[in-house]
Amino acid sequence: MDLSSDDTRLGDYRLKELLEEGPVTRTWLAEQIAVRRDVLIDELRPEMAEHRASFLADIRAKAAVDHPLIGSVYEAVADAEHCFFARERLPGATIGERLRSGASLKPLMVAHVLRRVAEAQLHLESRGQDCAALDPDDIHLEENGVIRLVNLALAGQRSPQRSQEDVLALGRSLVPLIGDSLPGATRTLTLLAWMRGEGVAEPVSWEQIHVYAGQIEQQLSETAQPLAPPTASVADAKKPPIALIGGIAAVVIGGIGIGLMNLKPGQPPIPPSKPLPEAVLIPAGNHPTPEGQMVQQRAFRLSAHEVTIGQYAEFLETLGMLARDQRERTFDEDSQPPTKSGHEPSDWANLYAAAKSNGVWMGQPVTLDSPVVGVDWWDAMAFCGWKQGRLPTQEEWYAALRQQLEQPSGIKPSKWLPVTAETPDRTPVGLLGMAGSVAEWTRRPGTNPANPLGQKLWVIIGGSYLKPANGALAREWTEDRSLRRPDLGFRLATDAR
Numbered sequence: 001m002d003l004s005s006d007d008t009r010l011g012d013y014r015l016k017e018l019l020e021e022g023p024v025t026r027t028w029l030a031e032q033i034a035v036r037r038d039v040l041i042d043e044l045r046p047e048m049a050e051h052r053a054s055f056l057a058d059i060r061a062k063a064a065v066d067h068p069l070i071g072s073v074y075e076a077v078a079d080a081e082h083c084f085f086a087r088e089r090l091p092g093a094t095i096g097e098r099l100r101s102g103a104s105l106k107p108l109m110v111a112h113v114l115r116r117v118a119e120a121q122l123h124l125e126s127r128g129q130d131c132a133a134l135d136p137d138d139i140h141l142e143e144n145g146v147i148r149l150v151n152l153a154l155a156g157q158r159s160p161q162r163s164q165e166d167v168l169a170l171g172r173s174l175v176p177l178i179g180d181s182l183p184g185a186t187r188t189l190t191l192l193a194w195m196r197g198e199g200v201a202e203p204v205s206w207e208q209i210h211v212y213a214g215q216i217e218q219q220l221s222e223t224a225q226p227l228a229p230p231t232a233s234v235a236d237a238k239k240p241p242i243a244l245i246g247g248i249a250a251v252v253i254g255g256i257g258i259g260l261m262n263l264k265p266g267q268p269p270i271p272p273s274k275p276l277p278e279a280v281l282i283p284a285g286n287h288p289t290p291e292g293q294m295v296q297q298r299a300f301r302l303s304a305h306e307v308t309i310g311q312y313a314e315f316l317e318t319l320g321m322l323a324r325d326q327r328e329r330t331f332d333e334d335s336q337p338p339t340k341s342g343h344e345p346s347d348w349a350n351l352y353a354a355a356k357s358n359g360v361w362m363g364q365p366v367t368l369d370s371p372v373v374g375v376d377w378w379d380a381m382a383f384c385g386w387k388q389g390r391l392p393t394q395e396e397w398y399a400a401l402r403q404q405l406e407q408p409s410g411i412k413p414s415k416w417l418p419v420t421a422e423t424p425d426r427t428p429v430g431l432l433g434m435a436g437s438v439a440e441w442t443r444r445p446g447t448n449p450a451n452p453l454g455q456k457l458w459v460i461i462g463g464s465y466l467k468p469a470n471g472a473l474a475r476e477w478t479e480d481r482s483l484r485r486p487d488l489g490f491r492l493a494t495d496a497r
Contacts, residue, residue: 019040
């Protein structure tokens, strides 16, 4: 297209530069005239009208992806003359550009990149979203350390090989970024080797990459300014296969390739991951309620544990990133008061610092795997929206409690323990903390049986380490959704998938 002609406009966009031309589409750098912002335009070439249906299907798939780490689709246009869509122009240099220039990154930054990429890929995996192959040029790194990914979604179901192929490719391509002499290089190179399948029975998954990269960040942050709040685990991560653990042991014992035995003193190897317990599937059917009735429930999943401090720290990190574009209210519940400006729990700075150091907060030992507390109802709702889930209703919570359990009162309340710890507060199907640990917000208000004619109030369910009486049968009613307490948290529910 001749940019000196009247064809410099495409709908509401002024075309500035042709960036790429393929057999079916071409990509432009353009300006959205109304708001004067640069965007990227992907246009179906006019002579390729036979591809119009598939092109539009791919646009719909991209537009359906809503994740803060993945680029947004702004608008799609399909009329008699044009077929194109406008998408976010991501800031920062790509990892591919850094590789071609011969630039290196600190191992701490590479671990950060891997963790954030894994987080975005886990979101796509959970949706069964098909995608184009991930390339280093699809990963943008801003100067302040923020990672964003190009939206690669395609129409159709995700291939079973998609994740493994992307993990293998990234494990190969990122090696030149790491200088061998830099602190943490051995650990980071080892993780890339595992991604390539070296020294293990099979390449690691995105879940395991998220966990291991987070561990590397946490270890390296002890001597460097952290790039982002680290976490030791990922929600509902699957346990590493026995073959993987055996393969890692073989690397250590045999000194194969880039083994962990090459670590320098003071740089301990990545410990075996201890993932958080998996969510529990509650089948559809008639289930008892706290009032002794039976109600029909659809199938759903309930997290085996309350949301942890480490998980909540990742949520706050995301909000901080969104705040740069005034999007920090993306996950706010519609009824949230406009005067509520954030989602930090009570005394968050001290709680989080204690958790990172396995220290003590308000006389209680805490770790990143301890349940988060000091959150109000809107905080809990926003987190659940971010995780594409919801708070459970009290009926769902109780239905999950009663799975294979005749006498809920028999569960012994626990202290405020990390959710990976052995605890007596465990139901037959593996739910933790229902009788003790922390009390939990639920989604909807309900009637207090002691005042059946009174107004419905918001329900807090389950015992806590400060209020162990009644254990799993404990319930409280409050009209104050802004209530925060050092023994009040929440857990996540999702639809059965």
